[in-house]
Amino acid sequence: MSRRSSAVERLRDQLYGELLDGTYPSGSKLPNEDEMAERAGVSRATVREAVTGLVETGYLTRRQGAGTFVARNLPRRHSLDQSVSYLSMIRDAGMEARLILVDYGVQAATESDAAALAVAPGTQLMSVERIRTADGRPVVYSIDRLPLEYVPEGEHDIEASLYEVLERAGHRVDGAGAQLTPVVAEGRLARLLAVEVGTPLLHIEQVDLDRDRHPVMLSSEWHVADAFELHVNRRRAPERPPPRR
Amino acid sequence: MSRRSSAVERLRDQLYGELLDGTYPSGSKLPNEDEMAERAGVSRATVREAVTGLVETGYLTRRQGAGTFVARNLPRRHSLDQSVSYLSMIRDAGMEARLILVDYGVQAATESDAAALAVAPGTQLMSVERIRTADGRPVVYSIDRLPLEYVPEGEHDIEASLYEVLERAGHRVDGAGAQLTPVVAEGRLARLLAVEVGTPLLHIEQVDLDRDRHPVMLSSEWHVADAFELHVNRRRAPERPPPRR
DNA sequence: GAGTGGTCTAGACCACCGT
DNA sequence: CGGTGGTCTAGACCACTCC
Numbered sequence: 001m002s003r004r005s006s007a008v009e010r011l012r013d014q015l016y017g018e019l020l021d022g023t024y025p026s027g028s029k030l031p032n033e034d035e036m037a038e039r040a041g042v043s044r045a046t047v048r049e050a051v052t053g054l055v056e057t058g059y060l061t062r063r064q065g066a067g068t069f070v071a072r073n074l075p076r077r078h079s080l081d082q083s084v085s086y087l088s089m090i091r092d093a094g095m096e097a098r099l100i101l102v103d104y105g106v107q108a109a110t111e112s113d114a115a116a117l118a119v120a121p122g123t124q125l126m127s128v129e130r131i132r133t134a135d136g137r138p139v140v141y142s143i144d145r146l147p148l149e150y151v152p153e154g155e156h157d158i159e160a161s162l163y164e165v166l167e168r169a170g171h172r173v174d175g176a177g178a179q180l181t182p183v184v185a186e187g188r189l190a191r192l193l194a195v196e197v198g199t200p201l202l203h204i205e206q207v208d209l210d211r212d213r214h215p216v217m218l219s220s221e222w223h224v225a226d227a228f229e230l231h232v233n234r235r236r237a238p239e240r241p242p243p244r245r
Numbered sequence: 246m247s248r249r250s251s252a253v254e255r256l257r258d259q260l261y262g263e264l265l266d267g268t269y270p271s272g273s274k275l276p277n278e279d280e281m282a283e284r285a286g287v288s289r290a291t292v293r294e295a296v297t298g299l300v301e302t303g304y305l306t307r308r309q310g311a312g313t314f315v316a317r318n319l320p321r322r323h324s325l326d327q328s329v330s331y332l333s334m335i336r337d338a339g340m341e342a343r344l345i346l347v348d349y350g351v352q353a354a355t356e357s358d359a360a361a362l363a364v365a366p367g368t369q370l371m372s373v374e375r376i377r378t379a380d381g382r383p384v385v386y387s388i389d390r391l392p393l394e395y396v397p398e399g400e401h402d403i404e405a406s407l408y409e410v411l412e413r414a415g416h417r418v419d420g421a422g423a424q425l426t427p428v429v430a431e432g433r434l435a436r437l438l439a440v441e442v443g444t445p446l447l448h449i450e451q452v453d454l455d456r457d458r459h460p461v462m463l464s465s466e467w468h469v470a471d472a473f474e475l476h477v478n479r480r481r482a483p484e485r486p487p488p489r490r
Numbered sequence: 491g492a493g494t495g496g497t498c499t500a501g502a503c504c505a506c507c508g509t
Numbered sequence: 510c511g512g513t514g515g516t517c518t519a520g521a522c523c524a525c526t527c528c
Contacts, residue, residue: 006497032513043499048514056301058420061457064514065507071458072363076422080477081326118317175303176479177321182427182445182470200427200445206479212306213316225427232325232477234421234451251516277494288518293495309495310526 007042011050014040019059019070030060030068057082058233079231084163084176084208086132086140093228095134099161102129102141102192106148113145116207117215124148128162131192138193139224146217166208166216174211178204183222193224200225252287256295259285264304264315275305275313302327303478324476329408329421329453331377331385338473340379344406347374347386347437351393358390361452362460369393373407376437383438384469391462411453411461419456423449428467438469445470 005013018024030036033051037044051068054060058075062068076082078092090097107127114121125145132140144162150169163173185199193201201222208217223230250258263269275281278296282289296313299305303320307313320327323337335342352372359366370390377385389407395414408418430444438446446467453462468475 008497034513043501045500046498049497058458062514063457063507064505065512067507067513069457073422073452073454073458073460075458080425081479084479084481174481177318178477178479180325180425180447180475180477182447182468184429184443184445198429198443200429202425202427202447207318209318212308212314213303213318213320215318223427230425232423232425234326234329234423236329236419253516279494288520290519291517294516307495308526309524310493312494312526 007040007046008049008053011036011040011042011047012053015050015054016059019054019074024070026070026074027072028070030070032067075233076231079233080178081233084173085161087161089230090132090134090139090228093134095228096136098133098136100131100133102131104128107145109145113218116218117145117147119147126151134228137224139228140221141189141192142219142221144217144219150216162217171210171216173208173216175213176206176208178206180204185222189222193222195224202230252285252291253294253298256281256285256287256292257298260295260299261304264299264319269315271315271319272317273315275315277312320478321476324478325423326478329418330406332406335377335379335384335473338379340473341381343378343381345376345378347376349373352390354390358463361463362390362392364392371396379473382469384473385466386434386437387464387466389462389464395461407462416455416461418453418461420458421451421453423451425449430467434467438467440469447475 015024015030024030030051031039033044033047036051037047040047051060051062055062059071060068061071078089083089087097087099105127106124109117109119109121109123109125111121113125114123117123117125124147126148128144130142130144131138132142146162146166150166150171152165152169166173181203183201183203184197185193185195185201186197189201190197190199193199195201201224204219204221204223206219206221207215208219210216260269260275269275275296276284278289278292281296282292285292296305296307300307304316305313306316323334328334332342332344350372351369354362354364354366354368354370356366358370359368362368362370369392371393373389375387375389376383377387391407391411395411395416397410397414411418426448428446428448429442430438430440430446431442434446435442435444438444440446446469449464449466449468451464451466452460453464455461
C-alpha cells in the first residue's frame, strides 16, 4: 500500500470532485470555512490548506469578507507548465498516443551536457531517440540523454516512459526548465516527422529536475505545430523586494 | 501608502534576500524551523508558510527528517509561466526595452472575441497594435483587444503598459492562458518585425485573466525566435483522483 | 535515538465586504 | 453591523533521516 492520505488531501480531493461533478458550478459560492471545517470534522486551518491548494492551481478564488467561489475559467490540466508528459497531453486531446523507438545508444557526455547534468565530462550517457504519435501521426521527435547509471540493466531498449525508468531508479522527475524556440523543419527532421521542408516546428530544450531540483535528464524535442495544442497557464509573479547591493 | 506587509511576507522576503546575497549558498542547509521561528520572533506555523512560498516557486527544497535546503538550480524569474510582462523579460536579459505604437482603434467584438471575453457580440473593443523592441530591434508584435469600458477617457493612445491601464480601471491582470504555435513570417508581419519571409516565429494566443479568472483582455502575439529566450518552468502536476462518474 | 520536517488542533483577533 | 476570509499563536504528536 502507498502512504495514507492526509486530512488536507482528502478534503482537497473531495472539493475537487465536487467541482467536477457540478455540486459547485462555476462562479458559485462555497460554504464558509467554519462550516466546511465542521462538516468535514477538521479544524479551520486544515480547511484553509485544502482550499489554498485549489486556489493556487486556479480552481477556486477567495474574496476577503465575501467568501470562497468556484473560478469562472477553470485552468487546463494538461498544460506545458503543469505536466511533463506529452503522452498524457495527447490523450487529453482525445487522441491515441504511441511511442516509437528510433534509435538508442551510449555516448560520452560532452562539455555542455556534463555541465547541464552536473556530472564529469566523459560520463557515459544513455541516449534515446523517439517519436510520439497522435492517432498514428508523428507529432513529437525527441532525443533524451541521461546518465547510464540511472538506467537499470535490461531496460536499455526503452519502449515505455523514461520518467518511469527514472522513478524506479530513485530519480523521480518533479519539474523541468524548458527553453522554447520556433524553427523550420528540414532534412532528417522533416522526414522523421513526415512534414514538408519549411514547416514550422516548436523546438524545446529541456532540463528535467528531481524534487531537489537536481538535473537528471536532458531533452531536445521538436513538436509539429498543429498536432495538438500547447497551452501554458501563466501566473503573475509575486512582488519581490529589490536585490540587495 | 499601500498595505502593511504581513509577518509571513517579511520573513519570506528576508529569506529570499539571503538566498540572493549568498548568506545561504546553493545547496546549503537552512536553520531548522524552530530556530528560524525563534530568531524571527514568530511561530513555527508562520515560518512554515514563508518557507512554503519559496519551496513552491522552486528556491528551497524540504526533506522530511533532514532539513530545509537551498535548491541547486534556482528557477528563472522572468519566465513565461511566472510573468505576464515581456518588457521585464527583455530587461532581465540585459537589453533596453521599448514599446512602439503601430495602430489603435475601436471595433465591434466578433463572435469569438465576445465568447472569449464573456461579453455580448458587438460590444465595443479597444484594439491596440504595438511592437516591443530589445536594444532597438523588433522582437514582439502584438494585437491586444479589451472592452472599451475598461479604458478610461484620455488614455486611448496607449504608450504605456496596458496592464497598468487595466489595473487603474480595477481589472488587475493576475494570470493568463496562452496557446503556443510556431509559424513562419510573411508579408506585413515580416516587414513589421524586420525579418525575412520564412523566418520562424512563435505565435501566442492569450487570454488575460483577473484574480477571479474572469477574462479581461485578448492578445495575439508574434515573437522573433532568437531575440530573447522564452523559458518555461514546468512542474509535475499533483496526483488527482479520477473524476466521479 | 536525536533531530527535523509533516500534520493537525483550538482559539484569538484583524481586515474587508455587503446590507 | 454581521459574516467572511486573513493572519498568527502555542502546543501536540507523527514520520522520516541520519548517525
